[in-house]
Amino acid sequence: MQTSVTTYHPSLxxxxxxxxxxxxxxxxxxxxxWLLFATAxxxxxxxxxxxPDFAPGAWLTFGRLRPIHTNATFYGWASLALVGLAxxxxxxxxxxxxxxxxxAWIGLVLFNVAAVxxxxxxxxxxxxxxxxxxxxxxxxxxxxxxxxVVTAWNLIGTVARRNSEDIxxxxxxxxxxxxxxxxxxxxxxxxxYQYGLGQVSVSGYYMxxxxxxxxxxxxxxxxxxxxxKLLNRPIYSYAxxxxxxxxxxxxxxxxxxxxxxxxxxxxxxxxTAIVFSVAMLVPVWGGSANFLLTMRGRLGDxxxxxxxxxxxxxxxxxxVGSTQGTFEAFRSLQEVWHLTNFTVGHSHLTMYGxxxxxxWGGVYALLPLATGKAPGQLGLSLHFWMAVVGSFxxxxxxxxxxxxxxLDWIHGRPFIQxxxxxxxxWVWRGVGGLLMFLSHIVFAWNVWRMSFGPSATAAPYAPRHxxxxxx
Amino acid sequence: MNKLVLIAGGSTLVYxxxxxxxxxxxxxxxxxxxxxxxxxxxxALQAEGRDVYVANGCSYCHTQQVRPLPQDKIFGRPSAPGDxxxxxxxxxxxxxxxxxxxxAGVRQPxxxxxxxxxxxxxxxxxxxxxxxxxxxxxxxxxxxxxMTPVPLPKAYAPPHGVVVPDHQAEALIAYLLSLKxxxxxxxxxxxxxxxxxxMSSVIGAGTPIAAPGASTVASAPATRGPASAAGGYDxxxxxxxxxxxxxxxxxxxxxxxxxAFPPLKGNxxxxxxxxxxxxxxxxxxxxxxxxxxxxxSSPMPPFSGTLNDAAIASIIDYERSSWxxxxxxxxxxxxxxxxxxxx
Numbered sequence: 109m110q111t112s113v114t115t116y117h118p119s120l121x122x123x124x125x126x127x128x129x130x131x132x133x134x135x136x137x138x139x140x141x142w143l144l145f146a147t148a149x150x151x152x153x154x155x156x157x158x159x160p161d162f163a164p165g166a167w168l169t170f171g172r173l174r175p176i177h178t179n180a181t182f183y184g185w186a187s188l189a190l191v192g193l194a195x196x197x198x199x200x201x202x203x204x205x206x207x208x209x210x211x212a213w214i215g216l217v218l219f220n221v222a223a224v225x226x227x228x229x230x231x232x233x234x235x236x237x238x239x240x241x242x243x244x245x246x247x248x249x250x251x252x253x254x255x256x257v258v259t260a261w262n263l264i265g266t267v268a269r270r271n272s273e274d275i276x277x278x279x280x281x282x283x284x285x286x287x288x289x290x291x292x293x294x295x296x297x298x299x300x301y302q303y304g305l306g307q308v309s310v311s312g313y314y315m316x317x318x319x320x321x322x323x324x325x326x327x328x329x330x331x332x333x334x335x336x337k338l339l340n341r342p343i344y345s346y347a348x349x350x351x352x353x354x355x356x357x358x359x360x361x362x363x364x365x366x367x368x369x370x371x372x373x374x375x376x377x378x379x380t381a382i383v384f385s386v387a388m389l390v391p392v393w394g395g396s397a398n399f400l401l402t403m404r405g406r407l408g409d410x411x412x413x414x415x416x417x418x419x420x421x422x423x424x425x426x427x428v429g430s431t432q433g434t435f436e437a438f439r440s441l442q443e444v445w446h447l448t449n450f451t452v453g454h455s456h457l458t459m460y461g462x463x464x465x466x467x468w469g470g471v472y473a474l475l476p477l478a479t480g481k482a483p484g485q486l487g488l489s490l491h492f493w494m495a496v497v498g499s500f501x502x503x504x505x506x507x508x509x510x511x512x513x514x515l516d517w518i519h520g521r522p523f524i525q526x527x528x529x530x531x532x533x534w535v536w537r538g539v540g541g542l543l544m545f546l547s548h549i550v551f552a553w554n555v556w557r558m559s560f561g562p563s564a565t566a567a568p569y570a571p572r573h574x575x576x577x578x579x
Numbered sequence: 580m581n582k583l584v585l586i587a588g589g590s591t592l593v594y595x596x597x598x599x600x601x602x603x604x605x606x607x608x609x610x611x612x613x614x615x616x617x618x619x620x621x622x623a624l625q626a627e628g629r630d631v632y633v634a635n636g637c638s639y640c641h642t643q644q645v646r647p648l649p650q651d652k653i654f655g656r657p658s659a660p661g662d663x664x665x666x667x668x669x670x671x672x673x674x675x676x677x678x679x680x681x682x683a684g685v686r687q688p689x690x691x692x693x694x695x696x697x698x699x700x701x702x703x704x705x706x707x708x709x710x711x712x713x714x715x716x717x718x719x720x721x722x723x724x725x726m727t728p729v730p731l732p733k734a735y736a737p738p739h740g741v742v743v744p745d746h747q748a749e750a751l752i753a754y755l756l757s758l759k760x761x762x763x764x765x766x767x768x769x770x771x772x773x774x775x776x777x778m779s780s781v782i783g784a785g786t787p788i789a790a791p792g793a794s795t796v797a798s799a800p801a802t803r804g805p806a807s808a809a810g811g812y813d814x815x816x817x818x819x820x821x822x823x824x825x826x827x828x829x830x831x832x833x834x835x836x837x838x839a840f841p842p843l844k845g846n847x848x849x850x851x852x853x854x855x856x857x858x859x860x861x862x863x864x865x866x867x868x869x870x871x872x873x874x875x876s877s878p879m880p881p882f883s884g885t886l887n888d889a890a891i892a893s894i895i896d897y898e899r900s901s902w903x904x905x906x907x908x909x910x911x912x913x914x915x916x917x918x919x920x921x922x
Contacts, residue, residue, distance in 0.1 A: 160701075160708045170710045171636020233634030237668020268583055280586050287591040295602045304663040306610025308671055313602035321594070357590055361597035370646035371671060372660040377605060447642055447675035513675075517650040522823035523678045524706050 124205035128196060129478040131212045133559045135192025136471055138220060140548075140555045142184025147545045149177040154541045157534040167231050175243040176230050181459065182241055182318070183252060184223040189467045190326035191215065191259055194282035196474055197333040198266045201276040207265025211258050218255035222248050239307075240315040242296045253293040260286040277349045281329030284357070289322040309365065309373055312381075316364040323459070324356070327426075327466035328395060331419060334473040335402050338416050339409065344401035348394055356391035359384050366437040369446060385437035388430065396427035414488040418469030421496060425461025432457065444518065449530060450510025453503045460499045460544070468495070468551065475558045483554035483561070491550040498543025501536055509533025615661025617761025621754070628754025631715075631747050633668060640709070642672035642679045643758075653823065653885075655682035655760045662760065677709055684759040689877035691839050692828055693752045694729045694744055702735040703827055703836065715748035730838040812908055817897030820890055824882065825898075833902035840877060841870035844902040854895065854909045858917040861891050888914040 156162060156170050166172070199206050206212060226244035229235075235243045242249065263286060267279045296314045336343055343349060365373055365381035400423060403416075410417045432454055435441055445451065468491070476482045509530040516526040621629060632638070643666075647657035658681060663669060687693065692703060698716055700707035718740045722728040728741040736742065744752070822831065829835050833844035843849050847870075848856045864881035867874070882891060888911040895914070899906030 174639045238638040283587045284590045288594045301606030303610040305612045306606040307669045309605040372658050
């Protein structure tokens with residue numbers, strides 16, 4: 109079994125490397141623009157909680173901007189960034205060039221067309237229904253599906269050209285993630301089984317699978333490549349990674365109905381979802397342990413490597429966020445937290461604390477290898493610390509505020525009391541969100557440096573132990 | 580190549596099976612759920628209103644699912660599978676930043692209130708953080724026949740002319756007013772006595788803790804008279820119930836909204852030594868009456884189905900001893916006697 113990350117293949121021409129790098133740069137830059145847009149919208153939304161009459165009118169009304177924020181985050185920012193990383197990892201770990209640079213560019217255009225059209229449609233009031241993460245009208249979601257198909261084809265073609273018998277684990281996760289998401293997108297679009305309560309069950313399936321079978325495998329696949337690269341040592345246990353792959357595949361699709369506990373969905377469906385939410389601890393703890401054990405004894409390296417620090421936070425975010433998800437699925441805790449802002453805190457702990465930090469760690473670790481250009485230490489540290497502190501404030505304030513909401517309801521207070529009681533926590537959420545947004549501006553600057561800045565004179569992140577490892 | 584087929588193809592096959600099992604099959608089965616008794620399709624105008632609701636993302640803050648939990652009882656009976664037969668796209672929602680709207684047409688049947696609230700929610704609920712939908716209204720010099728001007732409080736009204744809803748707003752309000760849970764067979768439903776014992780247990784559980792919270796809400800414009808002078812009832816409980824059930828129209832300061840909702844402050848029925856009319860109004864609602872010489876067209880909903888005698892007595896006592904009112908307080912037994920008389 110192949111246990112180490114393959115490096116440059118001698119047969120690769122300079123032209124192939126440049127094509128890979130420019131594709132990677134283009135995906136990352138477009139993703140970054142979406143990040144800035146989506147989080148600027150998020151900041152405006154956060155502000156409206158305290159000043160509901162600020163930015164009035166149809167186009168800036170809360171209910172239209174809310175899905176624009178989530179969809180732009182999901183399908184603009186995170187999807188583009190992770191696909192760019194997946195391409196780079198696929199080509200490098202297979203020791204080959206991209207199957208088709210042209211297809212990668214076509215995919216980039218399709219992803220962006222879908223995200224732009226979706227954003228405009230939602231702002232004009234064309235919504236497929238307030239169905240979480242699939243609000244875009246279906247023709248636009250078809251464009252997104254086309255982008256996924258192109259990506260899957262290209263990734264598979266690239267890995268098929270590999271120069272070794274084995275397929276490196278990263279590619280299991282990324283190819284799997286793209287293939288499964290094609291199915292998710294298709295199931296979400298087809299209308300014949302989506303009437304009334306039937307659509308509720310599809311919503312439960314969709315809203316969780318779109319997160320956990322798309323962002324999670326792509327981010328984990330990137331971990332399996334970037335961590336060994338940064339540390340110059342193989343992943344702790346390849347077999348554990350394979351085990352986590354299959355258990356995640358089997359358990360995750362079953363847990364979606366836990367978003368509709370106490371709803372009129374069949375009780376057995378809800379209970380099954382709870383049981384498998386507990387089972388999810390197996391791949392989550394297995395995967396997290398694998399990453400943390402790969403880092404064992406080398407945590408001191410983080411002082412010299414911001415990419416490693418980003419990935420470390422990403423791994424902790426994965427562990428804590430997913431474990432929290434399991435506990436939230438218990439009926440006793442859902443009674444308090446369901447429908448409150450606690451859920452919003454949870455989704456930011458996972459999408460931000462896990463997925464965003466994973467992407468940033470991956471981009472900082474790999475983009476300089478592709479372009480030979482590095483960001484400055486100041487930019488890295490500003491991004492890291494503002495993002496960490498900001499998201500910490502964000503998640504903690506909404507977790508406390510959401511709990512207070514839930515308890516207010518349980519105590520039978522007038523409903524408006526729950527709105528009054530959480531106000532100060534919404535202010536803190538805004539403070540956290542502002543820090544997060546500022547960190548994204550710094551990230552954009554860092555991406556600029558990695559793409560068009562001065563070339564690094566030395567290898568950007570020479571690991572401390574590189575000499576020993578090479579010896 | 581074989582390995583690639585195994586991993587990519589094999590895992591995709593496994594996933595496809597699970598997607599059918601957990602997504603498609605439950606979808607097929609549940610899509611066949613027949614409508615419950617009394618569950619009707621929407622009229623054309625109401626359906627149009629539902630589209631306005633979807634387009635503007637109302638369900639990101641308002642759920643339409645009542646859970647079988649005590650804290651959800653205020654929103655109606657637990658939702659049943661048959662309630663959703665005509666609801667595509669589904670609007671169950673995932674957050675309850677604002678109240679659940681499953682039964683909104685029963686809880687707040689006044690179109691006038693709905694229009695004022697839609698125009699700017701803070702005109703009727705000062706603490707509300709809902710967006711203003713004033714862009715669904717237009718200002719005209721004079722309401723033409725067939726136009727219904729919205730009686731906005733002065734602070735929210737335009738300097739000249741009157742505000743009338745446009746078609747979107749009319750459709751949306753028609754939809755909101757159509758949100759009424761039909762009674763379930765085998766229970767007397769929302770209007771039924773069966774909901775009452777549990778209702779009172781919810782209120783009972785909340786009472787000791789409600790006191791500090793309720794006073795926070797009232798720290799807005801409430802000017803309560805010396806409650807102890809009235810004596811004999813739990814002020815905090817009465818205030819909490821008033822805030823939850825009455826303040827949206829009659830306002831926390833008891834002043835109502837001129838031209839829209841009558842004041843309780845200085846209200847003759849509230850200060851009458853004979854509490855019968857007051858009790859009757861809370862139990863069975865009111866429509867088309869004159870208060871203080873002013874005619875009010877908005878209907879007041881009945882509370883006989885959602886509140887028990889003790890809760891209604893608490894509300895009445897709070898109203899009779901606040902804002903300078905000095906009506907004699909009533910007991911739950913008096914409410915029970917009035918309830919027994921029927922409409």
